[in-house]
Amino acid sequence: MRLFLLTGLTMIAFAANSVLNRMALAGGSIDAVSFGLIRLVSGAVMLALLCFLLRGGLRLGGAGRLAGVASLLLYLYGFSTAYRGLDAGLGALILFGVVQITMFAGGLLKSEPMPPRRWIGAGVAFSGLAWLLWPGGGPSISLVHGLLMALAGVGWGIYSLAGQLSRDALQGTAANFILAAPLGVAIGLLLPTMEPTVLTGQGVILSIICGAVTSGMGYALWYSVLPSLASSVAAVAQLTVPIIATIGGMLLLSEELSLQFAIATVLVLGGVAISVLKPRKP
Template sequence: MKQKTVKTLACTAFALLAFAGNSVLCRLALADGAIDAASFTAIRLFSGIIMLGVILLATTDWRAPAAKGSWPASFMLFLYAVTFSYAYISLDTGTGALILFGSVQLTMILASLLSGKSLHGTEWLGTLMAFSGFVYLVQPGVTAPSVTGFVLMAVAGIAWGIYTLKGRGTRHPLCDTSYNFLRTLPFVLLLMIPAIADGYLSRTGVLLAVLSGAITSGIGYAIWYIALRGLSVIQAAVVQLLVPVLAALGGVIFAREQISLQLVLSSLLVLGGILLVVMGRHYANGLGPKKTS
């Protein structure tokens, strides 16, 4: 039991660092013009395809005949990747990660509402707090993010949230993910056609894109699936709230970015609100401590 716990903790830590690493690598590549956004997206997805293919062939999941992913999920994966890249042209690392993961969680909350599930008081309060945090983040000021970057990253978060929802209940997540990555190739080719004339590649930019695709995406997602086996739904939701914090720290260390008071306050509102929703749902479902009469 102890060995399993240590394995879960180690896998969870690696996965969270990988998720934050995606933001840092993308920002490093695009902020200094080491590569254009379209090329970064294409190389990232292609590297992820290769890495996931290698991992898949090393397991037995590839034998699952029904686990082939889906075209809608693949398009959402591509939409997430391309808007993620273009958003980081103008967003700082921590700001982008906050918008991304906040949008992911809010998308899943909205999907829950649309499916007929009602929210109780604590969940409504948390949702209001999270939206208030986003509104405060984009208020005009020296440290406010660009509107274009905010919208693009919000779309990336919505796409990733839908992609996550489409993958719920899969019996062979690694296999489905590998096929979903593979199916992004036609979209990548369409993306590259108009970008050929304006594309720019450097060794540093290509290296950062490969690391993002193969390590922080390919291996990161595979490790996350392992971690999920030892995490409850509530634990998996809560620990992901650490990613924007880790990404912001990575931006300070590697990209020499500054953490503004506006980002700190909006982070507290967004992440605190989502935490309220997650915990509220947890206790509303009767999973918390039982009341004694």
């Protein structure tokens, strides 16, 4: 039960990232690259402070560090730049679809057991997500931006797989953010030339909250539960994030509830239950 609750809390934090991102970018209070950069740096600062307070110092080494740093940067900036040319729903569908594929592939490479119920549950959950997010008009997709979002999905999938090697979730997450921050600044200085830089007080505050709280602390919590989750289970669990984010959008951004959303919720949560919950033996 404790693992279930911690995983659920982590998914809420991930969904909060999406809601905060939408609030900042949709209102035009900040540009995408600046949001990603401030998010990364504020997360690094918060995690460093927590390590000094709770661990007495920082430890930047550890298993999976290179993969964690590189995949974190790939996710953060792939995600930010992809949304310049993608509808939000379509982008989320690409992202979480690729995350699921990446983590399932990682599980297969590690020879994790894949019972039929896990494949069936994943298929049901993904069909619900597709039902919710796929636009009815058959939109034309920008190949460049679609590939950027797919790369972000690969990045987040690898980041989650690397987290299963971490023995200290707080130190591991802090090390990823701190080592990624200088590289992220260098990337951020190059990317703003592709669009105007926009900075307002509201945008900066939302970026800091997203980085320090829902990203930094949320990712540390994610690293703490990952060693107890099979890769395929972690992949399927993350399919709940768009559902939670949509609920947050309805509550905070006045988005409407639809029958399509209700059906998708049943499919996604039902698929997760089929995949994750083990049947009782008679």
